Structures are given as C-alpha cells and as structure tokens.
Amino acid sequence: MDTEALVLDLLVQQKQMEALQNYLMKTSMVEDEASQTFLFDLKDYVDSLSLVTIYETAPTIEERQVEEMSAILGDQSQTLRELIQQLEELEDAGKKDFYGQQDGELRRTIAGLKGILELNGLLLQDNLTFQRKWKDTDSTVVVKETASKKNGFFQRLFGKNK
Numbered sequence: 001m002d003t004e005a006l007v008l009d010l011l012v013q014q015k016q017m018e019a020l021q022n023y024l025m026k027t028s029m030v031e032d033e034a035s036q037t038f039l040f041d042l043k044d045y046v047d048s049l050s051l052v053t054i055y056e057t058a059p060t061i062e063e064r065q066v067e068e069m070s071a072i073l074g075d076q077s078q079t080l081r082e083l084i085q086q087l088e089e090l091e092d093a094g095k096k097d098f099y100g101q102q103d104g105e106l107r108r109t110i111a112g113l114k115g116i117l118e119l120n121g122l123l124l125q126d127n128l129t130f131q132r133k134w135k136d137t138d139s140t141v142v143v144k145e146t147a148s149k150k151n152g153f154f155q156r157l158f159g160k161n162k
Helices: 003-025 033-048 066-093 103-136 153-158
Strands: none
Touching: 003 033, 003 066, 033 103, 066 103
C-alpha cells in the first residue's frame, strides 16, 4: 500500500474514532473520573493523528460501535507501523516525497508518528478497563439542559435587558 493510501486509511479510522469519542462524551460515562480521563486522552490521540491526515480530505465514514474501539485502535496501530516504515524507507532512499516535506520536516513527522504509536499502545491497554466499565454500567446519553442566559454585570447595573 502506498503512503497516500495509508494516510487516507488512517483518516477514515480517525474520523470513526472521533465520532465514537464525541458520542461517548455525551454519555453518563463522563461522570466517572477514570473514564473521563480515558476519553480526554482519546480526544488528544485523535487530534494528534492530524499530523498526517491533514493532507487528505475525509470521505464518508460508517458508524462504529463502542465495542469496536479495540479493533479500530489495532487497525490504526498497524497502519501507523506501515506508514512509519514507508516514511523511513523514503528518508533512507533520499526521496523526500511525502506531501513536499523536506529533510527535517520528514524526520519530525516520523518522530511524531512514533509518539502517536506509543500513545496508541497506551490507549489499547486503557481501553480494556474502559470496555469493562462500559459493559457494567447502563450508559445512556445525557441531555444537558441549557442554562438561561443571565444578564451581565453592567446590564444588571444599568437595567438594560434584551
């Protein structure tokens, strides 16, 4: 698989994970501190994938279930490993043909991808605990009430209401 196809594959996986993360942030799992930390780490991880996915446009994605998170993380791990290997081969061959990146940029991208791969491994480990909690709790989507807009200090002081 060429590098552009790997980046596109990673982008699809990123969008699937982002949709899952957004869904989970609306559930009652956010009330648990450990789960909340996992979800924030997941958000950071998903955002970090834009290091390489920013170069491609997102196709339409299929919805995935929370139980499939391990599979998505595993697929991303494999894709990241292949992408790192191909980029290192490009760097060794002297061909800097990854979206026009120069010597230092390509090295920094490879180093960043290695860090993302490490974060992926940590999330895979934490996901086991999260999945157990997900199955044990009745996680429902929490609808938050919007607070009524309060008047600011000067509006209250001078009595100007909209």
